[in-house]
Amino acid sequence: MLEVKGLAVDYYTEEGIVHALQGVSLEVRPGETLSLVGESGSGKSTLALAVLGLLPRRARVSGSIIFRGQNLLSLSEEEMRKLRGDRITVVFQEPLTALNPVFTVGRFLKDVYLTHKGGSEREAEERALEMLRKVKVPAPEKVLNSYPHELSGGMRQRVLIAASLINEPDLVIMDEPTSALDVSVQAQIIRLIYELKEQVKASFIFITHNLGVAASVGDRIAVMYAGKVMEVASKGELFSNPLHPYTKGLLASVPRVSGGEVKPIPGTVPDLRNPPPGCRFHPRCPYRFEPCDKEVPELKEVEKGHWVACYLWR
Ligand SMILES: Nc1ncnc2c1ncn2[C@@H]1O[C@H](COP(=O)(O)OP(=O)(O)O)[C@@H](O)[C@H]1O
Numbered sequence: 001m002l003e004v005k006g007l008a009v010d011y012y013t014e015e016g017i018v019h020a021l022q023g024v025s026l027e028v029r030p031g032e033t034l035s036l037v038g039e040s041g042s043g044k045s046t047l048a049l050a051v052l053g054l055l056p057r058r059a060r061v062s063g064s065i066i067f068r069g070q071n072l073l074s075l076s077e078e079e080m081r082k083l084r085g086d087r088i089t090v091v092f093q094e095p096l097t098a099l100n101p102v103f104t105v106g107r108f109l110k111d112v113y114l115t116h117k118g119g120s121e122r123e124a125e126e127r128a129l130e131m132l133r134k135v136k137v138p139a140p141e142k143v144l145n146s147y148p149h150e151l152s153g154g155m156r157q158r159v160l161i162a163a164s165l166i167n168e169p170d171l172v173i174m175d176e177p178t179s180a181l182d183v184s185v186q187a188q189i190i191r192l193i194y195e196l197k198e199q200v201k202a203s204f205i206f207i208t209h210n211l212g213v214a215a216s217v218g219d220r221i222a223v224m225y226a227g228k229v230m231e232v233a234s235k236g237e238l239f240s241n242p243l244h245p246y247t248k249g250l251l252a253s254v255p256r257v258s259g260g261e262v263k264p265i266p267g268t269v270p271d272l273r274n275p276p277p278g279c280r281f282h283p284r285c286p287y288r289f290e291p292c293d294k295e296v297p298e299l300k301e302v303e304k305g306h307w308v309a310c311y312l313w314r
């Protein structure tokens, strides 16, 4: 469905060049959910924006993003606009900024449908209602005529999830869709996403900084750190057999219901204007050895379906 190869993104800012992504390669298979997990600043949103063609002008991109056989980086603005909202859709963290305050939920959903599918106002309305039912909005007829400010955060996010699915997309990107919500609402939305991904044919990229959330939604998990993919494996494999020292650190830093020591990873995410040479994790890595600060370890398949970028597994 999607194959990202050697993707690099640099942001040109007045304070210098931010090397936000370097040599990122990933694939998303038909019908699967790939969770992207990593600390804040690891480049998750940059990857999402690159796929959506929504990077700011000051960003320089190289590599390729192949979506259903087409390199998205070689498409025009116009061609990307046709795909976005139709074949590739997105749900961002903050639902209020994604909704126009002067339009009702019904108008918004109908426009998302009509822009790409055409058809009559009535067909669009029926489809909008169907989607509101699908995302389990109570009293969908009433919500159709409501304005965004009249809804709770959780309800708004349900509306945006409905919009992301209304055109039966091939790929849905969710970037921290629950991070702005209260914990109890967060759990309801995660449950909903889990149910929906089983019902629809689309592939999902689910972005989160929370490993537990990544595991509850994803089929496979890609761990990112400082603009690089460090490890990719199925959810079961990643939890039972983590290979990258960063993944091990992340797992050890998650509090558990059963208790036990929580060990945060020492140090902080590097400034990407001046990323560490070699393995970007080396300043924080308890296992670093002779090649780590000089050469960049490649992401390699070391066991079937299990990829890791670390010299320990050369
Ligand atoms: N528009 C931008 N201009 C300059 N730097 C940016 C911009 N967006 C993100 N960055 C930088 O790129 C890096 C990756 O950020 P981001 O993709 O937002 O990470 P994440 O989503 O994992 O938190 C960070 O160092 C961040 O400061």
Ligand code: SF4
Pocket: 244, 245, 246, 279, 280, 281, 282, 283, 285, 286, 287, 288, 289, 292, 297, 309, 310, 311, 312
């Ligand atoms: S390559 Fe070296 S520094 Fe990087 S994670 Fe592996 S052992 Fe640690």
Ligand SMILES: [Mg+2]
Pocket: 044, 045, 046, 175, 176
């Ligand atoms: Mg982000």
